[in-house]
Amino acid sequence: MAWNNNYNNRDNRSGGGYNQNRAPRSGYNQGGRNDYRDASQKPIVAKPLPTDYVDVAEKVIQVNYRQITTSKLRNLLSQFVDVYNEENLLTGERLQPTSINALVMARIRMLYEAGRDRNVKTFIEGADLLPYLKDIGDSRVKMLNYYHYLEALVAYHKYYGGREN
Numbered sequence: 001m002a003w004n005n006n007y008n009n010r011d012n013r014s015g016g017g018y019n020q021n022r023a024p025r026s027g028y029n030q031g032g033r034n035d036y037r038d039a040s041q042k043p044i045v046a047k048p049l050p051t052d053y054v055d056v057a058e059k060v061i062q063v064n065y066r067q068i069t070t071s072k073l074r075n076l077l078s079q080f081v082d083v084y085n086e087e088n089l090l091t092g093e094r095l096q097p098t099s100i101n102a103l104v105m106a107r108i109r110m111l112y113e114a115g116r117d118r119n120v121k122t123f124i125e126g127a128d129l130l131p132y133l134k135d136i137g138d139s140r141v142k143m144l145n146y147y148h149y150l151e152a153l154v155a156y157h158k159y160y161g162g163r164e165n
Contacts, residue, residue: 047131049145057152060127065162068123073157076113076129077150079106084147087140095138103143107133127153 050056083099083106090096095103110129114121124130132149136142 044130044134046135046137047128048135049132049142049149053145053149054152057127057149058156061153061156061160061162064123064126065157065160067119067126068157069163070154070157071164072113072117072120073123073154073162076110076124077147077154079109080143080147080150083143087143090140093140095136095140095143099143100138103133103136 080103083095083102087095087099107130110124110133114124129150132146136146
């Protein structure tokens, strides 16, 4: 006797076939539309870091310190540690090509983390991390100041009692 589980039986009128009760997927190209991009998202435009970036960091943390954990914030900072350590020893005005490449990769990683976690995205947008990062270009001084801004964010987050995990 053959066993019929009605797995792919098109004549099964009870609706028990595979995928018959599933809702359609909400993919990025369903029905010819591109749903993968939020219409409210605007392109990231470079923005210079203010000279009073430590005060700016304090204000950002006062508003957003519950949005992000200390470990997430330290992970963002850690992406820049090697570049900072290398460039801090140099005296030229321009970043090394390897440092520029590392900053591009850090920006990509920051975008990825923002896409994974809405709280991280809210924090990154509130702190203007991507526009400030984009403004660095190949300027060594701007990169050093950006790193100090990130350090200030971590310090104020700890000071105001931000979440650990």
